[in-house]
Amino acid sequence: MYSFEPTEEQRMLIDAVERYAVNDLREAARDAEESGEIPRALIEKGWEMGVLQASVPEQYGGFGEHSAVTGVLAAEAMACGDLAIALAVMAPSTYVMPILYGGTEAQKEALIPPVIEAEWKPYVAALTESRFDFYLGEMSTIAKKTKSGYSLTGEKAYVPFADQAESFLVFAALDGKTQAFIVPPDAEGLTVGERDKLLGIHALPTFPLTLEDVKVPTNARLGGDDGFDPASVIASAQFTIAAMAIGLSKAALDYALPYAKEREVWGKPIAQRQSIAFMLAEMAIEVESNRLLAWEAAWMLDEEQDASKAAYLALTGASDTAMSVTDRAVQVLGGHGYIREHPVELWMRNGRGISTFAGMAMV
Amino acid sequence: MISFKMPEKIEQSVVIMETIAENMMRPVSRYFDEHEHEIPWDYIEFMHTSQKAMGGGGVLTDSEKKKKKEGPSISFQRLAFTSEILSWGDVGMWLCTPGGGLGGAAVNATGTPEQKERFLSHYRGEKPVFDAMALTEPHAGSAMPAEVRMTAVRDGEEWILNGEKIFVTAGNKALVDSDGFVVMWATIDPEAGRAGVRPFVVEAGTPGCTVTKMEHKLGIRSSDTVSIVLQDCRIPFDNILGSPEVVKKKKTKKGFKGAMATFDATRPLVAASALGIARATIELLKDMLLEQGVEIRYGLPRSTMTNIEREIVDMETLLRSTWLLTVKAMWLADERKSNTIEASMCKVKAGDVVVKVTQRAVELMGPLGYSREYLLEKWFRDAKINDLYEGTGQINRLIVARRILEYSRHELS
Ligand SMILES: Cc1cc2nc3c(=O)[nH]c(=O)nc-3n(C[C@H](O)[C@H](O)[C@H](O)COP(=O)(O)OP(=O)(O)OC[C@H]3O[C@@H](n4cnc5c(N)ncnc54)[C@H](O)[C@@H]3O)c2cc1C
Numbered sequence: 001m002y003s004f005e006p007t008e009e010q011r012m013l014i015d016a017v018e019r020y021a022v023n024d025l026r027e028a029a030r031d032a033e034e035s036g037e038i039p040r041a042l043i044e045k046g047w048e049m050g051v052l053q054a055s056v057p058e059q060y061g062g063f064g065e066h067s068a069v070t071g072v073l074a075a076e077a078m079a080c081g082d083l084a085i086a087l088a089v090m091a092p093s094t095y096v097m098p099i100l101y102g103g104t105e106a107q108k109e110a111l112i113p114p115v116i117e118a119e120w121k122p123y124v125a126a127l128t129e130s131r132f133d134f135y136l137g138e139m140s141t142i143a144k145k146t147k148s149g150y151s152l153t154g155e156k157a158y159v160p161f162a163d164q165a166e167s168f169l170v171f172a173a174l175d176g177k178t179q180a181f182i183v184p185p186d187a188e189g190l191t192v193g194e195r196d197k198l199l200g201i202h203a204l205p206t207f208p209l210t211l212e213d214v215k216v217p218t219n220a221r222l223g224g225d226d227g228f229d230p231a232s233v234i235a236s237a238q239f240t241i242a243a244m245a246i247g248l249s250k251a252a253l254d255y256a257l258p259y260a261k262e263r264e265v266w267g268k269p270i271a272q273r274q275s276i277a278f279m280l281a282e283m284a285i286e287v288e289s290n291r292l293l294a295w296e297a298a299w300m301l302d303e304e305q306d307a308s309k310a311a312y313l314a315l316t317g318a319s320d321t322a323m324s325v326t327d328r329a330v331q332v333l334g335g336h337g338y339i340r341e342h343p344v345e346l347w348m349r350n351g352r353g354i355s356t357f358a359g360m361a362m363v
Numbered sequence: 364m365i366s367f368k369m370p371e372k373i374e375q376s377v378v379i380m381e382t383i384a385e386n387m388m389r390p391v392s393r394y395f396d397e398h399e400h401e402i403p404w405d406y407i408e409f410m411h412t413s414q415k416a417m418g419g420g421g422v423l424t425d426s427e428k429k430k431k432k433e434g435p436s437i438s439f440q441r442l443a444f445t446s447e448i449l450s451w452g453d454v455g456m457w458l459c460t461p462g463g464g465l466g467g468a469a470v471n472a473t474g475t476p477e478q479k480e481r482f483l484s485h486y487r488g489e490k491p492v493f494d495a496m497a498l499t500e501p502h503a504g505s506a507m508p509a510e511v512r513m514t515a516v517r518d519g520e521e522w523i524l525n526g527e528k529i530f531v532t533a534g535n536k537a538l539v540d541s542d543g544f545v546v547m548w549a550t551i552d553p554e555a556g557r558a559g560v561r562p563f564v565v566e567a568g569t570p571g572c573t574v575t576k577m578e579h580k581l582g583i584r585s586s587d588t589v590s591i592v593l594q595d596c597r598i599p600f601d602n603i604l605g606s607p608e609v610v611k612k613k614k615t616k617k618g619f620k621g622a623m624a625t626f627d628a629t630r631p632l633v634a635a636s637a638l639g640i641a642r643a644t645i646e647l648l649k650d651m652l653l654e655q656g657v658e659i660r661y662g663l664p665r666s667t668m669t670n671i672e673r674e675i676v677d678m679e680t681l682l683r684s685t686w687l688l689t690v691k692a693m694w695l696a697d698e699r700k701s702n703t704i705e706a707s708m709c710k711v712k713a714g715d716v717v718v719k720v721t722q723r724a725v726e727l728m729g730p731l732g733y734s735r736e737y738l739l740e741k742w743f744r745d746a747k748i749n750d751l752y753e754g755t756g757q758i759n760r761l762i763v764a765r766r767i768l769e770y771s772r773h774e775l776s
């Protein structure tokens with residue numbers, strides 16, 4: 001049966017996350033963006049909402065059952081507050097989820113509980129690379145088999161909290177196939193570069209990472225000797241950020257609507273002009289329709305179907321949605337949209353990054 | 364619980380519909396495009412026979428009784444699939460489906476149980492029967508129903524209808540080619556504006572009801588589009604859809620509002636139909652490209668895809684997102700929840716998507732796209748109607764905008 005209704009339990013989670021997003025994140029977003037710092041207590045509060053913990057089974061320290069659908073619902077709600085802080089809160093998901101999807105039993109038991117049972121700590125993935133043609137299925141960072149394990153060489157980018165990371169999950173190509181390796185922060189040959197300066201998400205500290213013949217033991221490879229199939233991880237990377245893009249777009253729409261009803265030009269609210277009203281209608285239509293792509297992709301993964309294409313379409317649609325909706329929100333606010341007193345310019349900057357951010361959160 | 368699992372019952376009908384679309388529609392699609400006003404009787408007879416065999420009373424209508432037995436209703440959802448798949452076959456022919464018109468949808472949405480039985484039982488006869496719905500008039504389309512000029516005046520146990528309707532889909536089939544009916548929107552109180560407008564059923568053979576013109580069109584040529592003139596056309600009093608009580612309390616808007624519910628069902632239906640054409644187009648495009656050795660690689664970063672790959676991925680993204688919204692609109696209808704905004708949303712986007720996809724397809728395929736050897740140019744012509752009927756793109760945008768802004772018609776028009 002088709003159904004578009006979250007369960008009671010999911011509804012409660014969404015409501016809680018939405019409250020946090022609107023009351024806490026929205027409030028803190030501008031300061032965090034300008035200062036480049038997120039108050040630790042705020043991240044902690046987000047972490048305690050238990051989004052990640054709830055999708056990890058009890059035997060690995062969580063208190064739930066993995067559901068990508070629940071994950072995208074929560075991710076959208078959180079990103080509706082602020083994308084950068086939401087990515088910070090969810091940063092450990094990029095470490096835990098690949099292990100859950102592709103790790104051996106021993107890896108899951110050893111690696112997940114220390115993340116899940118503790119307070120928020122920066123366990124993060126190093127995935128993105130600074131290339132115009134970067135592609136999750138084809139890493140430039142290379143892993144080579146050695147006698148006692150693997151050697152990793154290459155450059156990573158956009159690694160959140162790399163300067164204080166507890167551990168990295170580094171994605172690299174092994175014989176042309178995307179694989180992942182646990183790398184401790186003090187590994188020899190690993191250097192954290194200067195903090196990235198980006199168009200948006202200033203609040204989130206991200207860094208380039210250089211790996212030069214970094215040696216890891218055999219059991220550092222996700223999935224053990226046979227490795228793992230990255231399809232689920234790639235799909236999750238895509239539909240999670242897609243859902244967050246929908247949250248971001250929703251925020252922009254929700255901000256532009258009341259503004260348009262209040263702002264008067266020539267004696268009547270601009271919302272009563274079709275050129276504004278139609279933009280708002282189209283923004284709503286894009287949000288509503290593209291949200292379902294992310295849901296469907298997540299649902300397919302939960303059903304153990306091949307979600308690759310669905311996730312890719314979800315990302316394609318959400319990336320366009322985020323750009324067009326945030327751009328239009330700025331347009332609706334006119335000159336005021338361009339001023340940093342309003343959040344829409346920030347959302348527009350964040351919106352442009354969606355496809356680049358694939359892999360910075362996973363559910 | 365969020366789920367995208369196709370119900371088994373729909374799965375079964377999908378297989379049947381696909382067979383019909385592929386074997387009974389596609390082979391004659393071009394023929395009927397080139398022979399405007401010829402009627403695809405083979406398809407019609409087949410649909411009629413098979414619907415009868417399934418015990419149904421038309422594609423559009425599922426009897427209430429059945430629903431109760433079967434647990435959660437899926438009839439609107441199934442309808443969306445039917446509309447999508449048969450429009451994939453041929454949208455003009457889909458509009459010729461007996462018992463599949465907007466008239467039936469109006470009866471189903473607004474009629475009393477007695478009326479549903481009386482009018483929809485037409486479908487169960489020996490011969491195929493058609494229905495239509497007439498709202499548009501020469502002076503106004505989008506402005507409807509506020510500017511309905513066709514009048515209905517009560518005379519004892521009868522109504523007397525006068526006025527002219529245009530652009531009535533399947534009007535000729537309903538009134539001339541079969542013993543069908545047309546739902547006419549007429550005003551019982553011209554002073555009252557839209558609040559005075561009510562749907563009336565006029566059956567074939569009623570004196571004073573004449574088809575006066577058949578249009579020649581850009582596309583959907585196998586579907587007849589006609590003008591109908593009513594001149595002192597007398598129909599029984601209880602042919603006014605919904606409870607006649609409403610008429611007595613003249614001021615009430617209830618009758619009108621109920622009637623508008625028709626569109627909550629028919630707009631997603633048109634959206635689904637539009638998306639059937641869009642899917643047909645994308646599939647053919649991909650097949651033609653594959654023949655030239657061009658295979659679409661999914662998952663690549665946009666900067667490394669070819670232009671054609673980007674076009675196709677964008678088309679598929681638009682198609683899928685709009686389709687899911689259409690299914691959601693129909694799911695809400697099945698759940699007996701309000702779906703007015705979703706109905707208009709999917710209609711807006713489907714109209715845009717099918718127009719864009721078909722126009723791009725003709726351009727992308729160059730001389731092949733422009734040639735009548737392939738159906739791409741036909742779908743380009745068929746597609747455009749979806750942005751026009753059942754509320755133009757603009758009118759449905761207005762409906763969405765009013766809802767999200769919480770505006771009345773007076774605040775935004
Ligand atoms: C960086 C910057 C520099 C500037 N420099 C100058 C300067 O040097 N001198 C100066 O005088 N001004 C300046 N401006 C102001 C600029 O010209 C105005 O912001 C602009 O005219 C829009 O007016 P507004 O911001 O009040 O938007 P509004 O008028 O409130 O418009 C809001 C939105 O409604 C739309 N809208 C308004 N009326 C209608 C209508 N009737 N129909 C349809 N849509 C409508 C607008 O297009 C816009 O999308 C500057 C603005 C910025 C951001």
Ligand SMILES: Cc1cc2nc3c(=O)[nH]c(=O)nc-3n(C[C@H](O)[C@H](O)[C@H](O)COP(=O)(O)OP(=O)(O)OC[C@H]3O[C@@H](n4cnc5c(N)ncnc54)[C@H](O)[C@@H]3O)c2cc1C
Nearest residue numbers: 496497498499503504505530531532588752753755757776
């Ligand atoms: C093939 C075909 C089949 C049809 N079948 C049926 C049928 O079965 N039954 C039936 O009743 N009708 C039917 N129609 C009629 C159809 O619903 C109307 O054509 C449609 O509603 C538009 O009305 P109109 O043609 O009078 O255009 P108009 O209302 O004159 O509109 C002209 C243009 O102005 C725009 N516009 C109008 N008002 C506004 C506004 N307030 N704001 C912004 N833009 C506006 C419209 O979007 C459109 O672009 C059919 C039409 C066709 C072509």
